[in-house]
Amino acid sequence: xxxxxxxxxxxxxxxxxxxxxxxxxxxxxxxxxxxxxxxxxxxxxxxxxxxxxxxxxxxxxxxxxxxxxxxxxxxxxxxxxxxxxxxxxxxxxxxxxxxxxxxxxxxxxxxxxxxxxxxxxxxxxxxxxxxxxxxxxxxxxxxxxxxxxxxxxxxxxxxxxxxxxxxxxxxxxxxxxxxxxxxxxxxxxxxxxxxxxxxxxxxxxxxxxxxxxxxxxxxxxxxxxxxxxxxxxxxxxxxxxxxxxxxxxxxxxxxxxxxxxxxxxxxxxxxxxxxxxxxxxxxxxxxxxxxxxxxxxxxxxxxxxxxxxxxxxxxxxxxxxxxxxxxxxxxxxxxxxxxxxxxxxxxxxxxxxxxxxxxxxxxxxxxxxxxxxxxxxxxxxxxxxxxxxxxxxx
Amino acid sequence: xxxxxxxxxxxxxxxxxxxxxxxxxxxxxxxxxxxxxxxxxxxxxxxxxxxxxxxxxxxxxxxxxxxxxxxxxxxxxxxxxxxxxxxxxxxxxxxxxxxxxxxxxxxxxxxxxxxxxxxxxxxxxxxxxxxxxxxxxxxxxxxxxxxxxxxxxxxxxxxxxxxxxxxxxxxxxxxxxxxxxxxxxxxxxxxxxxxxxxxxxxxxxxxxxxxxxxxxxxxxxxxxxxxxxxxxxxxxxxxxxxxxxxxxxxxxxxxxxxxxxxxxxxxxxxxxxxxxxxxxxxxxxxxxxxxxxxxxxxxxxxxxxxxxxxxxxxxxxxxxxxxxxxxxxxxxxxxxxxxxxxxxxxx
Ligand SMILES: Cc1cc2nc3c(=O)[nH]c(=O)nc-3n(C[C@H](O)[C@H](O)[C@H](O)COP(=O)(O)OP(=O)(O)OC[C@H]3O[C@@H](n4cnc5c(N)ncnc54)[C@H](O)[C@@H]3O)c2cc1C
Numbered sequence: 001x002x003x004x005x006x007x008x009x010x011x012x013x014x015x016x017x018x019x020x021x022x023x024x025x026x027x028x029x030x031x032x033x034x035x036x037x038x039x040x041x042x043x044x045x046x047x048x049x050x051x052x053x054x055x056x057x058x059x060x061x062x063x064x065x066x067x068x069x070x071x072x073x074x075x076x077x078x079x080x081x082x083x084x085x086x087x088x089x090x091x092x093x094x095x096x097x098x099x100x101x102x103x104x105x106x107x108x109x110x111x112x113x114x115x116x117x118x119x120x121x122x123x124x125x126x127x128x129x130x131x132x133x134x135x136x137x138x139x140x141x142x143x144x145x146x147x148x149x150x151x152x153x154x155x156x157x158x159x160x161x162x163x164x165x166x167x168x169x170x171x172x173x174x175x176x177x178x179x180x181x182x183x184x185x186x187x188x189x190x191x192x193x194x195x196x197x198x199x200x201x202x203x204x205x206x207x208x209x210x211x212x213x214x215x216x217x218x219x220x221x222x223x224x225x226x227x228x229x230x231x232x233x234x235x236x237x238x239x240x241x242x243x244x245x246x247x248x249x250x251x252x253x254x255x256x257x258x259x260x261x262x263x264x265x266x267x268x269x270x271x272x273x274x275x276x277x278x279x280x281x282x283x284x285x286x287x288x289x290x291x292x293x294x295x296x297x298x299x300x301x302x303x304x305x306x307x308x309x310x311x312x313x314x315x316x317x318x319x320x321x322x323x324x325x326x327x328x329x330x331x332x333x334x335x336x337x338x339x340x341x342x343x344x345x346x347x348x349x350x351x352x353x354x355x356x357x358x359x360x361x362x363x364x365x366x367x368x369x370x371x372x373x374x375x376x377x378x379x380x381x382x383x384x385x386x387x388x389x390x391x392x393x394x
Numbered sequence: 395x396x397x398x399x400x401x402x403x404x405x406x407x408x409x410x411x412x413x414x415x416x417x418x419x420x421x422x423x424x425x426x427x428x429x430x431x432x433x434x435x436x437x438x439x440x441x442x443x444x445x446x447x448x449x450x451x452x453x454x455x456x457x458x459x460x461x462x463x464x465x466x467x468x469x470x471x472x473x474x475x476x477x478x479x480x481x482x483x484x485x486x487x488x489x490x491x492x493x494x495x496x497x498x499x500x501x502x503x504x505x506x507x508x509x510x511x512x513x514x515x516x517x518x519x520x521x522x523x524x525x526x527x528x529x530x531x532x533x534x535x536x537x538x539x540x541x542x543x544x545x546x547x548x549x550x551x552x553x554x555x556x557x558x559x560x561x562x563x564x565x566x567x568x569x570x571x572x573x574x575x576x577x578x579x580x581x582x583x584x585x586x587x588x589x590x591x592x593x594x595x596x597x598x599x600x601x602x603x604x605x606x607x608x609x610x611x612x613x614x615x616x617x618x619x620x621x622x623x624x625x626x627x628x629x630x631x632x633x634x635x636x637x638x639x640x641x642x643x644x645x646x647x648x649x650x651x652x653x654x655x656x657x658x659x660x661x662x663x664x665x666x667x668x669x670x671x672x673x674x675x676x677x678x679x680x681x682x683x684x685x686x687x688x689x690x691x692x693x694x695x696x697x698x699x700x701x702x703x704x705x706x707x708x709x710x711x712x713x714x715x716x717x718x719x720x721x722x723x724x725x726x727x728x729x730x731x732x733x734x735x736x737x738x739x740x741x
Contacts, residue, residue, distance in 0.1 A: 133623075137625045159695075204699065205705075206708070206709065208700070282722065342526050344712075345567040346566065346572060346574070347567060349563040371687060371691070371698055372698050376695070
């Protein structure tokens with residue numbers, strides 16, 4: 001893909017980004033990013049702060065809100081350089097979900113209060129949408145918000161809150177009117193995670209990690225000004241937000257980095273006959289196949305980004321990126337597990353200790369956790385339904 | 395009869411939910427389970443009648459292993475059900491009876507471990523170097539498969555506590571205990587059997603075990619999908635979900651059929667692993683794992699959690715796929731014509 005970006009301007013842009021990362025990314029952050037899945041907020045926040053001080057805190061936000069004004073290619077090059085250098089990924093919940101929603105639907109006061117914290121990497125968000133009985137059928141959610149003077153009082157249970165235990169704030173979807181059809185009676189609120197009445201319970205996932213949580217809201221009082229946009233318009237904001245989430249879920253630059261790492265693994269790791277796995281034509285063939293599929297994914301991502309830069313919000317095509325991107329992510333780590341063989345199934349004795357063989361670290365955890373990428377942000381089955389209904393008119 | 399009692403025992407003695415609810419503390423073997431299994435006669439299933447055993451056929455043994463897989467049992471029943479008779483055959487006559495008695499009483503526990511060329515024998519007949527993982531948690535004795543370039547795979551036998559071994563604790567991906575061993579001038583007893591044959595027997599045991607895992611996961615998922623409601627209907631009403639389950643069911647039925655075929659072929663070949671083994675093990679590594687991944691997908695977020703069974707089954711099958719010949723290796727053994735005309739010469 002080098003040729004696509006091969007103009008002197010883009011080359012010098014890439015060089016500038018690379019030099020900056022090289023100079024400012026602490027080696028320990030890169031090592032943590034390679035080894036782990038669920039990075040601590042300190043790591044994510046400190047790197048975010050570094051980028052923000054350079055003016056690169058949120059390249060995909062409008063210039064007026066703190067963005068960079070870069071075009072599609074520059075944004076993509078930036079993401080790619082960050083991924084290739086193993087820089088900690090930006091906080092999806094703040095940078096890609098809460099921030100853009102507040103920019104699009106929040107009040108001026110909300111933007112002034114909350115955007116700087118996201119940009120600086122000092123305030124973290126979580127997403128309170130799903131409930132135990134409202135997963136794919138999100139609109140059936142039961143959590144209620146009722147007006148009480150100049151406050152709202154929220155009651156209910158949310159689940160699967162990614163990084164809820166590290167978050168300062170939650171954007172929470174709750175029912176404000178149950179006399180209308182389910183989608184029409186929902187509103188979104190900004191909830192302080194330290195507010196009285198909030199309690200969390202960790203949920204451990206199959207990678208032996210803790211990143212998700214159940215959250216109970218018991219008479220949680222939220223000031224009136226924390227309503228996002230208009231009452232009973234929460235579903236519309238949620239849909240727009242989920243579309244943005246899907247575009248980001250393609251995770252193309254990080255997948256590119258993984259495929260490169262996979263080749264390095266195959267070059268270094270011996271097969272049963274003692275020779276590097278990469279000498280095996282079957283292994284080479286598989287890696288080439290993944291690469292070809294990646295190029296197709298990247299092309300689709302770039303074209304959606306180009307639309308976005310031309311002022312068009314991503315529509316149902318984002319579902320294509322979500323499906324193909326998530327499937328490819330799974331196939332990459334499945335391949336890694338096959339290459340690793342025994343090294344991929346022997347762990348340190350203590351729970352959460354990760355693989356024994358350093359060569360397998362990061363791969364095994366990612367492989368297991370990535371079962372989720374086809375489930376969350378609207379499962380791939382639901383995405384296919386969206387494509388069939390909204391694009392194909394079936 | 396035997397299978398009923400196996401199922402009953404598994405149901406009544408620390409069923410998977412109770413073990414997985416405390417998975418964070420380690421997927422340990424309940425302390426009395428091995429002795430109880432000995433008392434139930436299961437450890438005699440692979441011991442010849444002339445040594446006081448039950449000498450069960452391969453159908454029975456693989457069927458028990460399927461149940462163990464479906465229950466996600468942490469005890470290494472497969473090592474014993476696949477290898478006890480072979481081991482006893484290789485020991486000098488004087489030791490057979492005592493060893494058989496110790497195995498049947500649950501006092502001697504066997505583990506299997508591979509030693510690769512990089513580690514290799516240090517010269518002479520001593521073992522040196524770092525092994526792969528020991529399959530068979532809690533082993534007191536080891537069958538060591540020693541791969542040496544140009545010399546095939548030889549088989550050695552040693553006590554875990556013997557001189558020349560140092561052990562490091564670890565876990566398999568699914569939480570079962572495993573050791574890695576550093577051999578340092580360890581002088582094992584060399585046995586007169588092919589290490590390749592032992593590997594194939596273990597691989598056949600894993601096919602049965604992982605077929606059981608898929609079976610357990612499938613039943614769990616089918617129940618769940620009938621109960622879980624979204625959009626005002628049970629998930630099992632949606633055609634996409636139905637088709638997904640039908641696909642996995644096809645994989646499951648094929649895995650069961652492959653396991654039965656392995657058993658029949660092994661009965662006919664008197665315990666030699668058989669023509670279908672590479673295909674069966676390769677199937678396990680691809681279709682069966684994919685089926686388990688699909689069950690997680692169809693269950694949604696809950697399928698990803700540690701307290702729910704599916705992830706544990708998935709990790710068990712992932713472990714089984716990697717050990718004793720992974721997919722690449724098994725596919726490399728398949729020559730279409732030879733396999734299809736039944737003379738691939740494996741085992
Ligand atoms: C690790 C993790 C992190 C998450 N993070 C967050 C978060 O931060 N915030 C948040 O709000 N949520 C989060 N989620 C929740 C996630 O969005 C839901 O898991 C997802 O929407 C699916 O819902 P469910 O798990 O209840 O599955 P279900 O809705 O019960 O679906 C189960 C299966 O049935 C299929 N299905 C359902 N309905 C249909 C249909 N009509 N037609 C065909 N197939 C159907 C689904 O595709 C799926 O395969 C997270 C989930 C996980 C596992």
